[in-house]
Amino acid sequence: MIVTDASERVRHRVRALGFADVVVDTAAEAVATADLVIACVPVGAQGLVAAEIGPALKPGAIVSDVGSVKAAVVRDMAPHLPAHVQFVPAHPVAGTENSGPDAGFAELFEGRWTILTPPDGSDPLAVRQVATYWEQLGAKVEVMTPEHHDLVLAITSHLPHLIAYNIVGTADDLAAVTKSEVIKFSAGGFRDFTRIAASDPTMWRDVFLANREAVLEMLGRFTEDLAYLQRAIRWGEGDKLFDLFTRTRAIRRSIIESGQETAAPDFGRRASPARERVPVPRPYGAGE
Amino acid sequence: MIVTDASERVRHRVRALGFADVVVDTAAEAVATADLVIACVPVGAQGLVAAEIGPALKPGAIVSDVGSVKAAVVRDMAPHLPAHVQFVPAHPVAGTENSGPDAGFAELFEGRWTILTPPDGSDPLAVRQVATYWEQLGAKVEVMTPEHHDLVLAITSHLPHLIAYNIVGTADDLAAVTKSEVIKFSAGGFRDFTRIAASDPTMWRDVFLANREAVLEMLGRFTEDLAYLQRAIRWGEGDKLFDLFTRTRAIRRSIIESGQETAAPDFGRRASPARERVPVPRPYGAGE
Structure with missing residues (x-):
């Protein structure tokens, strides 16, 4: 090779x-x-x-x-x-x-x-x-086909990355909640998003520019759905939230059953911080 | 006890x-x-x-x-x-x-x-x-204070859950991309979101209804930031994307260094599907 x-x-x-x-x-x-x-x-x-x-x-x-x-x-x-x-x-x-x-x-x-x-x-x-x-x-x-690939990956990969980058940015910009608090209490769910938001910036900039149409299409659907949830929260419509939250569990089960995800709770993240403290890798960025 | x-x-x-x-x-x-x-x-x-x-x-x-x-x-x-x-x-x-x-x-x-x-x-x-x-x-x-807690958790826990539930719902509703494709290609990033979107529906319905004001505030900021990225993609402004994607990496490093996250790449998810195929837990829901 x-x-x-x-x-x-x-x-x-x-x-x-x-x-x-x-x-x-x-x-x-x-x-x-x-x-x-x-x-x-x-x-x-x-x-x-x-x-x-x-x-x-x-x-x-x-x-x-x-x-x-x-x-x-x-x-x-x-x-x-x-x-x-x-x-x-x-x-x-x-x-x-x-x-x-x-x-x-x-x-x-x-x-x-x-x-x-x-x-x-x-x-x-x-x-x-x-x-x-x-x-x-x-x-x-x-x-x-290349076109179908780009549509499939827009929802299974590109949009998840965009949303993850975005929420980490939103959290970073807050004044009412300090950066130290975001970090301390990230085990509430936030830290799951930071993994893919730590991906290579050059690679991902290029992905969004190169798959613009499909990403914008999926993003449009995502924000439409999010507005529906936002409205349900504002008006106290708990049944709409409950229905979605029940439906989404089934998808994870399917992904686990298909072998594309670990069945271990919390991704198997279990070790205590003291035991697993290892040097944080500083990855090479593309083009370095 | x-x-x-x-x-x-x-x-x-x-x-x-x-x-x-x-x-x-x-x-x-x-x-x-x-x-x-x-x-x-x-x-x-x-x-x-x-x-x-x-x-x-x-x-x-x-x-x-x-x-x-x-x-x-x-x-x-x-x-x-x-x-x-x-x-x-x-x-x-x-x-x-x-x-x-x-x-x-x-x-x-x-x-x-x-x-x-x-x-x-x-x-x-x-x-x-x-x-x-x-x-x-x-x-x-x-x-x-309870009020500050609710603001901190709105960004570190409640909004991440809402977004995860939402994108899994968006993917589930697509006609152009089949459910089987979403599952097969979920390793591109999507599966990270399905973990928290598999959380207890009753618990999470109640969280959003009970912390409405703080969640709507954080959600407002999130969608504002997302609109900025959407515009950057539409107009091909790669520098705006690159700047955010670079900033978000630092947050993950801080979370790892604080001991709130594993430093293992991909959450340490490594075993091949055949080796780790274990029964999928069917958790008790609250109120069962």
Whole structure:
């Protein structure tokens, strides 16, 4: 496996961790002899990477990616790729709030889904090869159009991140409640939101800009529903609240039964602070 | 320790689990000989419980609770309590999405905060005794007014729950994205919200009705901030998104450093689904 990164610091770290056979300085060098190329960069940088690697790709190579948005990636990458390569965009729906070479671990994709969005007329063999790659990492694979992918991820990933970032910002701006109080009493529910609100800022800025239409559509529905709850609270309509709160429990049960979530209460978060006090990782940001 | 519950099924389960010395059928029986009475019922039922136990309380007893809202609880309980008892309302800011006698565990309050909101003129000795009770369970104790408590919890607990319930409802109502897709691809962030959206519906209905003003105030700020992000996405203002996303990371670091959150990435959720497939608990709902 040949690895490169735009950041010298990251390349150095990958060498130190030793999970690549070779670490090279440029993307063009990295792809020259590759049968499968996977671009792992923020969505907004994928067009630039495609432009850089396009002329260096060998005939018959497969080009893929891991971007969280697919229609914009197809739009930005495809024009730079030569006709003699196969383009099979991919999105592994897995990850943590951390990023960079230290954030990976062997089980990351186990039991999670990877979505492939091959363009019409793709070579079925290339699609199967990319599917096999992810399956060997433990993932399950589903194929859909880029447009449908972007709609599905807008509700299952992009909107949750936007809302999490937003509430953490709202809390940070309060004057009547101090920052120290927000932190102390975060176990009441707030801290659940801070995990995804600690995700890489560059990656997520690009996601929202690249999947604008679908995110705005889902956000519109969310705020409409929230206004309904707000009105129910103002007018004391407890039955409307109770009905929703009962319905939402069933969804969590389904997610747990499907194996996409742990059944352990509180995510299994159990250790006392004193016992689990370990250094807080300072993740590498993208582009560092 | 004497325990009671309005539900015969729950009383039976408490007897079977064996953590109470005595399980009795009525609240009046339960409190008759008690030095410390802790009412653990949904906020909307606390006035009824106070009315029931008021005449049965022995002189010098301390009455406390665990309600998530404090001003409404003081308003509803205090009038029913005789002058010869001390009233020290409490809120342990800890818990999981589960409820009922099977949901407890010994470390639940370790390192978490319990907030006391004693009325003006409370006996300092009674306040100290309730503080000691919680400290012996591993909690740290802070004292504040009921009104300030309700403002702090509106942002650290009530609004997060409302938003989580809401987005899970929004996802459930979509036609363009199937329920099966929401479940499969929930690892993109959505599943983090489903944990608190699986909390007890009765308890949470009561919280929103009882803390209406503070919740509406925080909700107003949240939607204002969300409209700002929505506009930034629509107009492609990536810098505004990036600035917020950078600021929110610092809050999570503070929460981890304070010991209120695990430093393990992804909440330490790591096991593969096959290995961790355990029966999904069906929590007892309040009032069952």
